[in-house]
Amino acid sequence: xxxxxxxxxxxxxxxxxxxxxxxxxxxxxxxxxxxxxxxxxxxxxxxxxxxxxxxxxxxxxxxxxxxxxxxxxxxxxxxxxxxxxxxxxxxxxxxxxxxxxxxxxxxxxxxxxxxxxxxxxxxxxxxxxxxxxxxxxxxxxxxxxxxxxxxxxxxxxxxxxxxxxxxxxxxxxxxxxxxxxxxxxxxxxxxxxxxxxxxxxxxxxxxxxxxxxxxxxxxxxxxxxxxxxxxx
Numbered sequence: 001x002x003x004x005x006x007x008x009x010x011x012x013x014x015x016x017x018x019x020x021x022x023x024x025x026x027x028x029x030x031x032x033x034x035x036x037x038x039x040x041x042x043x044x045x046x047x048x049x050x051x052x053x054x055x056x057x058x059x060x061x062x063x064x065x066x067x068x069x070x071x072x073x074x075x076x077x078x079x080x081x082x083x084x085x086x087x088x089x090x091x092x093x094x095x096x097x098x099x100x101x102x103x104x105x106x107x108x109x110x111x112x113x114x115x116x117x118x119x120x121x122x123x124x125x126x127x128x129x130x131x132x133x134x135x136x137x138x139x140x141x142x143x144x145x146x147x148x149x150x151x152x153x154x155x156x157x158x159x160x161x162x163x164x165x166x167x168x169x170x171x172x173x174x175x176x177x178x179x180x181x182x183x184x185x186x187x188x189x190x191x192x193x194x195x196x197x198x199x200x201x202x203x204x205x206x207x208x209x210x211x212x213x214x215x216x217x218x219x220x221x222x223x224x225x226x227x228x229x230x231x232x
Contacts, residue, residue, distance in 0.1 A: 013202045017209035018062045024216040025056035031220045047093035048223055051086040055216060058082020080142040083188060087149040090181060094156035102160065102168040109167060116159035119182070123151030126189050135196035143192040150185040157181045173229040177222045184215040 032049030036042075061082065103109055127147030131140050157178040165172050191208050 013205050015063060015066050017205060018059045021209060021212055022056055022059035022063060024213050025052055025059055028052045028216055028220045029056055035224050044093045044097040047089045051089035052220060054082045054085035083146045084149055087153040091153040098171055099156060102163060102171060112159055112163045115162055116155050119154035119158040120151030123147045130192055130196050133196040140196055143196060154182055154185050173226040177226050180215055180219050180222055187212045187215060
């Protein structure tokens, strides 16, 4: 296979993959608009909807960039703000809406706070690996920023998953949602690593696009189902 055919294969996979993910994110965002953006609706749900909207903007930008320029720029790109915005919204939702209701900063819950630190440590470590990669420094820095924000968001997702029900009964029904949030962050991390290290073979990208698609499609319905259980 020639270099030209390799490039063509990667571009085709990227355009199709990002196209599928943009449709998934757009569908999830529209679902969020219908279900979550209602008068007196909970701010938490609206923030999650905005996070899904950010994913759509990032993916659609990638498609336009591929079509116009034939590749994504190696330096910092505007599309990176999509992933950054997504996890800023998720972080704000978890920290602002539920953290103070669940974690009273008592000694009893101290061990769970410590265990949850594994999330930011993991994502920041991944960010450092990306910074040390042979990729363009601008691109590596933007990926590192994404990893830091993913780590901050996933700290709360992991903490809400592991705190026992007697301390966090209100969010027990949201554990599947938090698990999906963690999974989505992991897929984005793998994608960042693939991007900066550029391994041969499109099969890695195909797999990560499929997994990301499943997480994006499931996030909003799972959140809606979990919140409905509060009224059951």
